[in-house]
Amino acid sequence: MSLLEPDLDSVVRLPRQSARRRVSDRAFLIVLIISFGLALAGLVALLWYVFDTGLPAFGPRLWRRFPSLNPAISGARSAVFGTLWVLAVTAVLAVPIGIGAAVYLEEFAPADKWYTRWIALNIQNLAGVPSIVYGILGLAFIARGPIDLGPVVLTGGIILALLVLPIVIIASREAIRAVPESLRHGSFALGATRLQTARRQVLPAAVPGIATGVILALSRAIGEAAPLIMIGAFTYVPFNPTGLDSKFTVLPIQIFDWIGRPQEGFTQLAAAACILLLVILLVMNAIAIWLRNRYEQRW
Amino acid sequence: MARTTMLRRYATGIFALGLLLAACGEDVTSTGGDSSKLSGSISVDGSSTVGPLTAAAAELFQVDNPNVKITVGTSGTGGGFVKLCSGEIDMEDASRPIEKDDETEAPACKANGIAYEEIQIANDGISLVTNKDNEWAKCLTTAQLKKIWAPDSKVTNWKQVDSTFPDEKLTLFGAGTSSGTFDFFTKAVNGEEGSSRSDYNATEDDNVTVQGVSGDKGALGYFGLSYYEANKDKLNVVAVDDGDGCVSPSTATVQNGDYSPLARPLFIYPSVALLDRPEGLAFVEFYVKNSENIALETLFVPLTEAQLQTSLAAVQKPVASGTTTKS
Known part of the structure; x- marks a missing residue:
């Protein structure tokens, strides 16, 4: 009987509370659905416009032909390859450095010291810095100034790597923090060092979360035009990059250029290039998800 | 260890991607005959209004000169002059004449010993x-x-x-x-x-x-x-x-x-150093001589006959390096 008493109490109280609760519950749900609907409507409208305008112009010529003054035969070959090159450099730089920084901050840095907190805070602030600021930094220090690389693939890759590093670090830290403490304790108990524990237990367990962060970071990098225009990436490039010291252009810059042209054909081309950019992005994500799933099974 | 293999595989994947890109990058970009002996690279930057004209000129020029690599940027007339006067680019696209008093334009060119020609290309x-x-x-x-x-x-x-x-x-x-x-x-x-x-x-x-x-x-x-x-x-x-x-x-x-x-008139500002290079002179000359077609294709107003002759004279006159013709 004593076990039933609290239950009875709550049953008696329930209708009174739930009347109010139900209203606020429902109101909250409606707000959520409206928010979701607005976000979805925006996305659908954007996609509809892009596909409606761009599909007629979409075709292999986009990645087979170089840009031309005639929209009917123009393509974006140099921009497609420029994008892939710059993105590869970005990934090679940002992924190891970002994961390394995250592992240090989570596994090695003294969590109670002011400087650790200060660094972590600054990384979070950096994630919110507008991309054009990275462009100015890149122009002053990497394209010109002390490093003086010029507006080449490597410069573009470095700028985008700097731009997305905070995202990689923050996401990787979250993923590493989500690894259960018992795993580390178990590893220590078996005599593993901190390095061994981080490398063989924590990092593999955190890979799915890290991979998600990397996808988000590269997805941001692929759509950037402003910082690359800032460092002096070109608009019309009639050849593919041949190395890290090649001049280049990327799809967002090409799209921006076409959008500004008065001929109708270029508007369609710009939309078609947007579709291509989306496809590249989805393929990249698919590869990352496939890698992640494969990896999860192995562990 | 499984994860070591995994890391190695990841690294190999990145490396392979790099090779693939490099291989694609080496694709021969020329389609026309390689009749011309001219080669080199010309970088142009400046006005986004003039950019399409220069890109059109580059496209037409490269049909017969596939080894001349011409790139066109559109960072704006002001930004382009800064780049021209610091020696970063070979030619500037301008939708207005160069500023005589702006520290970053004519005086900067003079200070850095960059000589240039002002050539009207369209209206x-x-x-x-x-x-x-x-x-x-x-x-x-x-x-x-x-x-x-x-x-x-x-x-x-x-x-x-x-x-x-x-x-x-x-x-x-x-x-x-x-x-x-x-x-x-x-x-x-x-x-x-x-x-x-x-x-x-x-x-x-x-x-x-x-x-x-x-x-x-x-x-x-x-x-x-x-x-x-x-x-x-x-x-x-x-x-x-x-x-x-x-x-x-x-x-x-x-x-x-x-x-x-x-x-308004639209200009190009090739550096004298560019005009001293055979491929540079050939390109700028080609650009001016074909400016009427290029202007019509890109929906601008072509030069008058008199303007065309003035521009051609500016390209072809023998220039002494190190002096600006407009000061």
Whole structure:
């Protein structure tokens, strides 16, 4: 009987509370659905416009032909390859450095010291810095100034790597923090060092979360035009990059250029290039998800 | 260890991707015959208005000269001059003459020992258009234009522009903010680049303006002169009074600058060092000689015969390195 008493109490109280609760519950749900609907409507409208305008112009010529003054035969070959090159450099730089920084901050840095907190805070602030600021930094220090690389693939890759590093670090830290403490304790108990524990237990367990962060970071990098225009990436490039010291252009810059042209054909081309950019992005994500799933099974 | 293999596989994947890109990058880009011996690379930057002209010239030039790699950037006339005068680029696209007093332009070139030539390559004119049924706005003064297009403008009716105009709703069409036409129009009408009211139908596609204006009795729109000429039968054109009487836009009034303030010359500024290189001289010469076709293809107003001769002379005259011809 004593076990039933609290239950009875709550049953008696329930209708009174739930009347109010139900209203606020429902109101909250409606707000959520409206928010979701607005976000979805925006996305659908954007996609509809892009596909409606761009599909007629979409075709292999986009990645087979170089840009031309005639929209009917123009393509974006140099921009497609420029994008892939710059993105590869970005990934090679940002992924190891970002994961390394995250592992240090989570596994090695003294969590109670002011400087650790200060660094972590600054990384979070950096994630919110507008991309054009990275462009100015890149122009002053990497394209010109002390490093003086010029507006080449490597410069573009470095700028985008700097731009997305905070995202990689923050996401990787979250993923590493989500690894259960018992795993580390178990590893220590078996005599593993901190390095061994981080490398063989924590990092593999955190890979799915890290991979998600990397996808988000590269997805941001692929759509950037402003910082690359800032460092002096070109608009019309009639050849593919041949190395890290090649001049280049990327799809967002090409799209921006076409959008500004008065001929109708270029508007369609710009939309078609947007579709291509989306496809590249989805393929990249698919590869990352496939890698992640494969990896999860192995562990 | 499984994860070591995994890491190795990841690294191999990245490496393979790099090789793949490198392999693709080495694709031979030429399609035409390799008859020309010219090779080298020419980098051009500057005005986004002139950019399409230079890109068109580069495309046509490379048909016969596939080994000359020409790149065109569009970081703006001001940004381009900075790059020209610091020696970063070989040629500048400019929608206005170089500033003699601006520290970052002519004086910077002089300080860095960069000599250049000023060569006019085309003319640019913006036409204001109204509906065919618009009987009243045959000519607008620059003050009236400013009143209509100022950033804080509250003008929504033709009567507010001029009390003699009928009580007709004013609908505005114009260029989108990323176009060179927008920069030019706002600078000419409101005195500051990019300064404009924003409650108008902004579009980069001039056909939208043609359709919008031809379907609305009270509409006023603007775009490049070539678009009016292609749609003469559907639209009325507005003359502009800059204090010296009404001038209608036409190829002639844009070329001689009478159609003020909405006409301007477009320039290229090759460095003398570029003109000293065989491929550089060949390209700039080709550009000027074909400027009429290029201007028509890219919807600008070509040079007059006299302007063409002046430009050709500027390219071909023997130049002494280290001196600017314009000082």
